[in-house]
Amino acid sequence: MARSDERKLDFIIDEMIDAVSNSKDEIFSIGEDSRKEFEKLRNLLSETKATVQRVIKEGDDLEQKVRFSRIRLSKVSQHFDQYNENQIREIYDQTHKLQTELTMKREKERNLREKRDDLERRLINLERTVARAESLVGRISVVLNYLSDDFKQVGDLLQEAHEKQEFGLRIIEAQEEERRRLSREMHDGPAQMLANILLRSELIDRTFRERSPEEALEEIKDMRKMVRSSLYEVRRIIYDLRPMALDDLGLIPTMKKYLANMSEYNKIDIEFTTHGKERRFNSKYEVALFRLxxxxxxxxxxxxxxxxxxxxxxxxxSAVLVVIKDDGKGFDTKHKKDHSFGLVGMKERVDMLEGQLKITSKVGKGTTIFIQVPLNE
Incomplete structure (x- = not known):
């Protein structure tokens, strides 16, 4: 590589570092502003909830007064001749005033409830924004690290600018793809479940106050199932990051344990059989086959x-053959689904090991996956 080309490439990298660094600062600022707004809204929500409870109590007290006033008004109507005109007018005016106050109080209560619900929705959205900002700052930090340190060090080892760029970008893409996968799973799994749990808790509160404790108890039981399912999803994601048993026990025992757990939790029949002499493989084969x-x-x-x-x-x-067959609803292999990240990731893993992947499936007829990986250790 010519000296002038190196200087040009270093200049480009420096410009990229400045641009990425500025983007990181802007995203961090957005995250901090969102966090401050989140705290303000949380305090406002707490105050609004307290106000809702107070207005509900005031409305209930007014409703009691209106009830008594109506009883008194009924007595006056029955014994009209026993009261003078001023007394009758006073009773009618008092009853009308109480009814008006009650109507206004209930309208205020309705508005406060809507405000409270809107604040809760905004809090959930803000919490997601803060989480996304933190995730982006972390990803950009990785990019900056490679651009400012590792990327430049790789340049001393590579002879061509094209090789230097390709090497660095592949490292970054691999890490970013894993982070995107984890982010999707967290968003679609625990994050959604926690948001549902928050909304369900509000429903329990309403049910307890407006219906009966028995119905509220049933709602609590349903929410407990959601919490249990959310906990399982978090544990599954942690397990997905790196099953420790894979390093300690090897591929076959770890796979056997994983399938047994999946069978027990999902209440389905999973049959696992092995043929050939069981032995340890290079870590890249064990991890890839387990993930597949x-x-x-x-x-x-x-x-x-x-x-x-x-x-x-x-x-x-010389090879490992894996067959996974299910009796599910299947799919049309000729029709590519949008965002089919799982299948794409599987193909990439098999390609990295110079293996073969074949998927046969028909709608309503189940799916069979054939994986053959050569052991080029």
């Missing part, structure tokens, strides 16, 4: 709604 089976089984459970899954692993001297 994991993604296939999760797709069969979540998307295919299978009731039975068969997983077979055959180990030979």
């Amino acid at each position: 089976v994991q993604e296939s089984v999760q797709n069969a459970i979540k998307h295919a709604e299978a009731s039975s899954i068969q997983v077979k692993v055959e180990i030979t001297e």
